[in-house]
Amino acid sequence: MGEDLFWAIRGGGGSSFGVITAWKIKLVQVPSTVTIFEVSRNLDDGGSEIFTKWQTVAPKLPAELFLHAVLGVSNSASRLGNKTVVFSFTGMYLGTAENLLPLMQESFAEFGLQRSNFTEMSWIQSVLYFAGFSVDQSLEVLLNRNITSSSFKTKSDYVTEPISSTGLEGLWKMLVLEESQFMILTPYGRIMSEIPESATPFPHRKGMLYGIQYSVSWDSNEDATKYIKWIRTLYDYLALYLSKLPRRAYLNYRDLDLGVNGPNTSYVEAQFWGLKYFNQNFKRLVEVKARIDPENFFRNE
Numbered sequence: 461m462g463e464d465l466f467w468a469i470r471g472g473g474g475s476s477f478g479v480i481t482a483w484k485i486k487l488v489q490v491p492s493t494v495t496i497f498e499v500s501r502n503l504d505d506g507g508s509e510i511f512t513k514w515q516t517v518a519p520k521l522p523a524e525l526f527l528h529a530v531l532g533v534s535n536s537a538s539r540l541g542n543k544t545v546v547f548s549f550t551g552m553y554l555g556t557a558e559n560l561l562p563l564m565q566e567s568f569a570e571f572g573l574q575r576s577n578f579t580e581m582s583w584i585q586s587v588l589y590f591a592g593f594s595v596d597q598s599l600e601v602l603l604n605r606n607i608t609s610s611s612f613k614t615k616s617d618y619v620t621e622p623i624s625s626t627g628l629e630g631l632w633k634m635l636v637l638e639e640s641q642f643m644i645l646t647p648y649g650r651i652m653s654e655i656p657e658s659a660t661p662f663p664h665r666k667g668m669l670y671g672i673q674y675s676v677s678w679d680s681n682e683d684a685t686k687y688i689k690w691i692r693t694l695y696d697y698l699a700l701y702l703s704k705l706p707r708r709a710y711l712n713y714r715d716l717d718l719g720v721n722g723p724n725t726s727y728v729e730a731q732f733w734g735l736k737y738f739n740q741n742f743k744r745l746v747e748v749k750a751r752i753d754p755e756n757f758f759r760n761e
Contacts, residue, residue, distance in 0.1 A: 468748040472661035472738070473711055475760045476721070476745075477752060490583040495553040495560050497578050499571045500546060504536065507547035508628060510570050514549070515622040517567060519649030519669050524554040525563065531643040533636055543636040552586060612677040613688050615695050616713040618703040619669045627701040634697060638690050641676040663739035664708055672702075673713055692717065709736040721759050 465477060474480050501507035511529060518527045529549050536544035549571070553560040557578035564573050585595040593601050623631070635641070648668040657663045664671065674694060676687045695717075699707065709715055719725075719733035727746060734742040749756075 464744070464748045465752060468661060468745055470660050471711075472741070472745045472748075476749060476758055478758055491554045492582070493556055493580050494583050494586050495551075495555065495557045495578050495580050496586060496589060497551050497560075497564075497573065499549045499551075499573070499577075501549075502534065502536065502544045502546050503632060504544060506570060507545065508632065510549070510568070511547050512622070512625065512628065513568070513570070514645075514647075515619070515669060518647035521567060521647070521650075522563065523650045525551060525560070526553075526647070527551040527568075528647060529645040531635060531645070533639050533641070541636060543639070545632045545635050552590075556580060610677045610679050611681070611684060612675055613691050614713045615674045615691060615715050615717065616710040617672040617674075617695070617698060618664055618708040618710075619672065619701070620667055620703050621701075622669065623698075623701045627698070630697060631694075634694050638676065638687070640678060640687065641674070641691070644673040644675075646671045646673075657739065658741060658744075661738050661741045661745055662711075663741050664710070668703075668708075671710060672698075673710070706735040706739065708739065709733070711737045721756075723756055723759070725756070 469477050469480060501510055511531075514527070514529055518529075521527060527549060529547060532546045532548065533543055534546045535542055551560075551564070553563075557575055557580055560578060561573065561575055564571060581589070581595050584599065587602065588595050588597055588599070591602060635643075647670045648664070652664075652668065653666040655665055657665045674691055676691045678684060678687045709718060715733075718736055719729065721730065730746075731742070734746070738745055
């Protein structure tokens, strides 16, 4: 296969380099017990202040603890427009609840967590949990490949400096304008910062506080223009506060707004989106592509 090609298919968009018929995967050890918890807040009970803290604390938590945030909208009689932003914080700890409790009380005392707020389970049960299933369901449900009937649009970003209070206030005002949306914010740091940017094509390592996935969905094609315009407006608004030169993006949240890899796409054209997805690794990916598929036969857009 060759070292460069093996490097390219592990994060460079495997479908751009050929048809992969089999993988050999090195397994890692998982603990016998993991612990899950959820905390929800809104703008009326300190959600904004906790999120401000989350921006800098979550990326520095011990490697055994993952704490992501999901932003959405719900009804609120006390808010102008009767809408408020909801902050859902979900944590997964590779260990027991007894070991997690003092860690959370020190890191996020604002959550007010007690032992009763934690649920212990096996690692594979946590896969069911994060996929939206009951932990008691059969693992066979994970093989369900039914495609949703709704349409959706997704975009992505990376944050290198905490978004300011001014920026967040503007963000909250934009979010309450649309109910059919959510933002998933995934902290980086720790092991992500320890892996060199060039180790795989995926470059978003050291210096990233967290990644953002924006998503909006709709059921009727008549609504598509409205929702797509909203998410693009949100994306444009946050440009001032996020990664720059390039403004980074995550390949698995493929965003056709950034560009499309057509049959005759030039290097200059592809550079616009290629640097966003791959940063300085883009040049090496182009060199591999030129050697093994110069006619650009393998593409999926």
